[in-house]
Amino acid sequence: MWQSEVSWARRDRMHIGMPKRVLVVDDHPATRNLIRSVLESEKYEEFEVVEAANGAECLRAFDERSPFDLVLLDVNLPDVDGYTVCSAIRRADQDVPIVFVTAKGDLRDYASGREAGGDSYIVKPIARAALRSMASLFTSIGRRQHKAGGNGEPSDENP
Numbered sequence: 337m338w339q340s341e342v343s344w345a346r347r348d349r350m351h352i353g354m355p356k357r358v359l360v361v362d363d364h365p366a367t368r369n370l371i372r373s374v375l376e377s378e379k380y381e382e383f384e385v386v387e388a389a390n391g392a393e394c395l396r397a398f399d400e401r402s403p404f405d406l407v408l409l410d411v412n413l414p415d416v417d418g419y420t421v422c423s424a425i426r427r428a429d430q431d432v433p434i435v436f437v438t439a440k441g442d443l444r445d446y447a448s449g450r451e452a453g454g455d456s457y458i459v460k461p462i463a464r465a466a467l468r469s470m471a472s473l474f475t476s477i478g479r480r481q482h483k484a485g486g487n488g489e490p491s492d493e494n495p
Contacts, residue, residue, distance in 0.1 A: 426453035
């Protein structure tokens with residue numbers, strides 16, 4: 337799909353009440369299961385969770401199953417680091433929110449994530465309330481509106 341088609345598909349899905357699609361990328365099954373459990377037990381929003389255990393699976397899922405409303409991405413993956421995966425996703429979709437979920441909590445790590453195109457950071461161990469809040473925020477308003485303070489409407493312009 338082209339960038340503008342992905343943006344419109346994401347927006348249309350949100351307006352007709354379809355589940356919000358979240359790509360969870362982490363090499364630890366327990367972390368993926370926790371995130372799935374928290375999101376799928378949400379009372380006021382419906383989430384569809386797609387899992388990937390490494391960078392290659394993530395990029396394949398992103399290519400084959402887009403659009404996603406949110407990507408939750410670990411930094412330490414077994415095949416490639418999350419920053420590289422984030423940059424690759426950004427080349428394909430500039431609007432999808434990407435939140436790093438990682439044990440790395442240093443300010444330099446946060447800066448590296450922002451440079452790669454990430455939007456925010458959740459530090460492990462994951463606080464359930466923070467995860468719910470972050471998922472709700474980014475899947476409701478989207479990346480472009482969050483970053484620009486705009487109305488969230490997709491455009492054909494490059495940011």
